Amino acid sequence: MREPSAGYPLFGLMAEFDRPESLIEAVKRSRDAGFRRIDAYSPFPIEELAEVLDFRDRRVAWLTLFGGLFGAAAGYGMQAWLHLDYPILVGSRPTITPQAFMLITFELTVLFAVLFSIGGMLVLNHLPKLHHPVFGVESFHLATRDKFFLIVFGHDEKFDPVQTRTFLESLDPVRVDVVRQTEEPA
CATH class of the missing domain: 3.30.70 (Alpha-Beta Plaits)
Incomplete structure (x- = not known):
């Protein structure tokens, strides 16, 4: 409000x-x-x-979603760029292996979702x-x-x-x- x-x-x-x-x-x-x-x-x-006050502000939820998407793209993109720019060819394995990238991608998804939600909450509440x-x-x-x-x-x-x-x-x-x-x- x-x-x-x-x-x-x-x-x-x-x-x-x-x-x-x-x-x-x-x-x-x-x-x-x-x-x-x-x-x-x-x-x-x-x-x-919240219902009787007619509170419908969902900006923090949207910021959390965008933070998570940004973190996932950054995590996956960083690893893909690293493996394409500095390839290590071992035993005819593919250069980009999505299964191997999931741990860092997940961690950065969670990290950026939390950072965006906390930062957005502080900014929107003028804190x-x-x-x-x-x-x-x-x-x-x-x-x-x-x-x-x-x-x-x-x-x-x-x-x-x-x-x-x-x-x-x-x-x-x-x-x-x-x-x-x-x-x-x-």
Whole structure:
């Protein structure tokens, strides 16, 4: 989910919930109310959360596939080039033997798939990011323990600070907090 840029006065409004079922219900009601730029934070994976958030970003999976294909082509191509450029003819064996090339090809497939997926994840998540606006919310540290959070971003088409706060309070959260834009520390 794309987050609001620094040009928006508010990063968003965040509601805190005690139970994962409450968070799922809040996300469903938010989507039904017309909010599209929302996100949720949970201390553990919730199976249906990605589905109700309508999360369909598959860029890391595609990067992993391309990394694997690149690694396989590089591994096989490197060995084929080496055996064609510096041939060693022994007992009328063929110069290029695919069976002998599979170990290095497999290893480089795995290596580049992992490197592309980790590198892609870091780039797409804008990491390393030492500070994030949600860290300014007093109780957000509980997102790693036992609380569940729903944020409506400030650049949502339907976002209005007063009406969105009223809507979030109607979801029966523990509390609703304003998330302000912050400057990144130098």
